[in-house]
Amino acid sequence: MAYISSGVACSHVPALGVASDKGITGDDYYGPIFRGFEFSREWMEKERPDVIFLVYNDHCTAFDARVIPTFALGCGHEYAPADEGWGPRPVPVVKGHRQLSAHIAQSLILDEFDITIMNEMEVDHGLTVPMTMMFGQPDEWPCPVVPLAVNVVQYPAPLGRRCFALGKAIRRAIESYGEDLKVCVFGTGGMSHQLQHERAGLINAEWDARFMDLLVNDPDRGAEIEHIEYLREAGSEGIELVMWYVMRGALNPNVEEIHRFYHVPASNTAVGHLILENR
């Protein structure tokens, strides 16, 4: 049977993708960030998941204002990196896992999570930057990906509690899949940041640290963090941290924190990263 071995939380700041694509990951600005992920790339080589279930948000790329699904599950054969206005990132096409996606879609809906099914979808930096941070610059991504896009652009994003419950349903779905597959779940986005208006540039390192502590050790409590707290304390765009709770819900109640990294800034954002293994 398929099973979930581990979880990764990772910011998806577009500037990190640009830094990788331009080969400036060792400079004074980006060097400290990419060094923070050296451990992670080594860990990933040992972990070798068969599939990555990747929770991210689309930035008006696959979904502009015409269609805004709260939860959209990728069920395609592959997902091409999108042109976000500067040409597509020069990274490999993301291969999907159709059979597993189809199984998860059916399982989730019967489990009362009425997700949207995406058979064709381009993916933006929200998905490809965490892949870059965890795998570097391979010619092909080492395993297929099942993407889950979450609306965090138009308020309200789904509640943290809902994301946590969805993560648990994703786990039930994966664990009822017949083939032996080792699955690693990524929750991406964050940490504290505000990109807009006069309060742009907000960073709240203390809150971010508490958020990570709760996520790891007391997720039942952390999942109850209300939207107003995210908006006020972590910035208007920091609310995307609810996506980390989808990942957390898919893991055991008790996890081991293998790695934690935090850095300010990448562009306008605090970069946060965790690796969690099921105990």
Place this chain on the structure above:
Amino acid sequence: MSKPYSDIPGTIVFDSDQAAVGYYLNQFCISLRLAPNREAFRADPEGYIDTFPMTAEQREAALNQEWNRLLELGGNIYYTSKLAAYHGINFQQLAGLMTGMGEDYRAMMVGGGRSIEGNRYKSEWEDK
């Protein structure tokens, strides 16, 4: 509709009301993600923007690059940033413009960003 976030200073939450008001403005901005649309806008800015039935205020703010005003009129930063990119302005430069800090913005970020202290409530900004 309850809006407990309306007391956060310097912040326009892109909620359902803002999204409804800003729909055509945002669709105009996001159209600039694609090169053929950027070329059409460059060739005839007014003609191109008039294919999106936005309000006169939104149209003026878009053509004049009034970044905060665009957000107040229903724009969302992930959309307006595409208009900024069209003008060669990246996210960090855009933040410099919206905050009125210009080049100092980058230094603030390198120094750890804008502190949360004094920046939680509008009342904290009134004394400034």
